[in-house]
Amino acid sequence: xxxxxxxxxxxxxxxxxxxxxxxxxxxxxxxxxxxxxxxxxxxxxxxxxxxxxxxxxxxxxxxxxxxxxxxxxxxxxxxxxxxxxxxxxxxxxxxxxxxxxxxxxxxxxxxxxxxxxxxxxxxxxxxxxxxxxxxxxxxxxxxxxxxxxxxxxxxxxxxxxxxxxxxxxxxxxxxxxxxxxxxxxxxxxxxxxxxxxxxxxxxxxxxxxxxxxxxxxxxxxxxxxxxxxxxxxxxxxxxxxxxxxxxxxxxxxxxxxxxxx
Amino acid sequence: xxxxxxxxxxxxxxxxxxxxxxxxxxxxxxxxxxxxxxxxxxxxxxxxxxxxxxxxxxxxxxxxxxxxxxxxxxxxxxxxxxxxxxxxxxxxxxxxxxxxxxxxxxxxxxxxxxxxxxxxxxxxxxxxxxxxxxxxxxxxxxxxxxxxxxxxxxxxxxxxxxxxxxxxxxxxxxxxxxxxxxxxxxxxxxxxxxxxxxxxxxxxxxxxxxxxxxxxxxxxxxxxxxxxxxxxxxxxxxxxxxxxxxxxxxxxxxxxxxxxx
DNA sequence: ATCATATGTACAATATAGCGGACAAAAACA
DNA sequence: TGTTTTTGTCCGCTATATTGTACATATGAT
Numbered sequence: 001x002x003x004x005x006x007x008x009x010x011x012x013x014x015x016x017x018x019x020x021x022x023x024x025x026x027x028x029x030x031x032x033x034x035x036x037x038x039x040x041x042x043x044x045x046x047x048x049x050x051x052x053x054x055x056x057x058x059x060x061x062x063x064x065x066x067x068x069x070x071x072x073x074x075x076x077x078x079x080x081x082x083x084x085x086x087x088x089x090x091x092x093x094x095x096x097x098x099x100x101x102x103x104x105x106x107x108x109x110x111x112x113x114x115x116x117x118x119x120x121x122x123x124x125x126x127x128x129x130x131x132x133x134x135x136x137x138x139x140x141x142x143x144x145x146x147x148x149x150x151x152x153x154x155x156x157x158x159x160x161x162x163x164x165x166x167x168x169x170x171x172x173x174x175x176x177x178x179x180x181x182x183x184x185x186x187x188x189x190x191x192x193x194x195x196x197x198x199x200x201x202x203x204x205x206x207x208x209x210x211x212x213x214x215x216x217x218x219x220x221x222x223x224x225x226x227x228x229x230x231x232x233x234x235x236x237x238x239x240x241x242x243x244x245x246x247x248x249x250x251x252x253x254x255x256x257x258x259x260x261x
Numbered sequence: 262x263x264x265x266x267x268x269x270x271x272x273x274x275x276x277x278x279x280x281x282x283x284x285x286x287x288x289x290x291x292x293x294x295x296x297x298x299x300x301x302x303x304x305x306x307x308x309x310x311x312x313x314x315x316x317x318x319x320x321x322x323x324x325x326x327x328x329x330x331x332x333x334x335x336x337x338x339x340x341x342x343x344x345x346x347x348x349x350x351x352x353x354x355x356x357x358x359x360x361x362x363x364x365x366x367x368x369x370x371x372x373x374x375x376x377x378x379x380x381x382x383x384x385x386x387x388x389x390x391x392x393x394x395x396x397x398x399x400x401x402x403x404x405x406x407x408x409x410x411x412x413x414x415x416x417x418x419x420x421x422x423x424x425x426x427x428x429x430x431x432x433x434x435x436x437x438x439x440x441x442x443x444x445x446x447x448x449x450x451x452x453x454x455x456x457x458x459x460x461x462x463x464x465x466x467x468x469x470x471x472x473x474x475x476x477x478x479x480x481x482x483x484x485x486x487x488x489x490x491x492x493x494x495x496x497x498x499x500x501x502x503x504x505x506x507x508x509x510x511x512x513x514x515x516x517x518x519x520x521x522x
Numbered sequence: 523a524t525c526a527t528a529t530g531t532a533c534a535a536t537a538t539a540g541c542g543g544a545c546a547a548a549a550a551c552a
Numbered sequence: 553t554g555t556t557t558t559t560g561t562c563c564g565c566t567a568t569a570t571t572g573t574a575c576a577t578a579t580g581a582t
Contacts, residue, residue, distance in 0.1 A: 012537060012570055016276050016313070020320050020337075027344040036529055045571050050530070052277070052570095059281050060377050065349075069529085073345040076281075079376055081342015082383075083288040083399055084334040088326075115340055116321050122343075138344055273540055273567060297559055306541050311560070313540095330559080528579075539569075549558070 032066035097247040098125040104243045108133045110225040112148045142169030147208040148223035150190035155219030207233030211244040293327035358508040359386040365504045369394045371486040373409045403430030408469040409484035411451035416480030468494030472505040
């Protein structure tokens with residue numbers, strides 16, 4: 001429920017937490033690293049990291065790759081992730097929805113979810129424009145920086161939102177401070193309207209459209225987004241939103257469902 | 262390196278190992294389970310399992326699903342697995358190879374790897390026959406039961422093979438005992454010939470073809486397989502093997518390579 | 523050559539994680 | 553109704569996992 005980890009300083013960390021901290025760090029870096037580098041960059045004791053890395057290696061959770069004793073995420077994680085994907089079988093419908101969006105709008109279409117208390121792009125279909133707009137799949141981005149973020153936390157109470165999002169994430173990439181109350185007001189607006197659009201605050205040339213993909217309980221488990229050049233986005237606003245809503249409706253008809261093994 | 266886990270009885274298990282034992286168990290079961298059920302079925306102390314499950318839940322490694330407090334693999338694992346897949350980008354080429362095999366042979370084609378000390382089908386393309394032959398993706402199968410198994414351990418010494426494969430895995434599904442020395446002889450034969458084929462020992466009506474997908478170091482990191490009805494397989498043996506070798510060669514030209522993030 | 527840094531290993535101290543067992547509520551069953 | 557099984561929580565004991573420190577080697581800078 002909550003995302004505590006380094007509650008207080010000076011305490012011993014639990015092996016499990018450290019282990020997943022290492023895995024998350026490698027995912028974020030997206031490259032193989034030496035145990036030493038990992039220890040230094042996540043601020044963990046070297047001896048602990050060496051011990052954990054060796055444990056994870058022997059379990060297939062990590063693998064040697066890139067030489068020089070560097071390690072990266074291992075095959076076992078792929079298998080576990082595939083099992084998740086197979087259970088909550090959103091992949092097929094998701095690709096179809098992105099395909100449809102790309103066809104209809106020629107813009108970059110994304111399927112986004114929360115990863116813990118961050119936002120992340122799970123799948124993407126690049127647009128057909130000469131200058132394509134794209135982002136990195138799987139990178140963790142502060143929730144307040146994104147249009148989708150407004151929708152993905154809309155099921156929480158105001159207080160829960162503030163508890164959920166790390167305070168420093170309200171500091172925007174340009175350095176400006178986004179007042180949490182302003183953000184919450186936008187969340188409530190997005191909730192009422194069932195959509196959120198704005199000129200991206202991560203860059204200066206894109207406009208973002210986001211609509212929720214709702215599950216039975218009614219909250220947004222994911223979002224479908226379009227990322228467009230500002231002028232195109234504003235010119236085609238109505239049509240793009242219609243496309244998004246249609247695609248999202250298609251996804252909701254075939255919601256994440258268990259599948260026989 | 263080694264696959265020790267429950268080396269001796271009466272010892273305390275390490276949290277990390279227990280945790281991944283739980284994850285693997287859920288993957289194998291392919292369904293959400295209550296912590297209590299998990300504890301009972303993997304033979305772990307209930308209090309430990311409850312503690313670990315709660316930890317994993319709070320990390321997003323496990324998720325509540327299926328009601329009644331049942332848990333299954335979580336979204337975080339999907340993200341980590343996707344990062345692995347993105348780094349070792351075999352997916353695209355792999356799908357292409359399977360597509361090609363399915364087109365050329367109309368038989369069920371599989372891409373297989375080791376998962377720890379078991380064999381597993383990573384990706385599959387079902388054949389175009391009226392009665393399709395298929396297996397479950399991601400299920401762990403004893404290495405000696407499969408044609409691919411002969412190739413996947415061929416880089417090990419005889420002794421390492423015996424250390425690597427759990428002794429009980431030489432007990433075939435029908436109950437017969439496969440003499441390890443016989444298995445090793447078949448491994449060496451497969452290594453020399455660069456292929457292995459046999460009438461499946463898992464069922465009574467299929468013939469299996471396997472060829473290695475080699476990486477730089479020269480050992481088989483994976484295999485490509487065809488699973489065919491026995492008569493068809495024997496009738497088309499030469500052609501099928503040619504198709505497999507061609508597809509494997511295509512995969513090796515684009516070996517698992519890191520990709521810029 | 524000397525010094526500094528990066529990398530991996532070894533080990534002992536102690537905070538604590540894993541475990542067994544007690545307890546209780548709920549569900550299943552008779 | 554009473555009885556048994558299932559499920560989840562709580563708590564104290566102690567084996568041990570985490571950690572700081574020291575050591576060893578390789579690499580690079582001056």
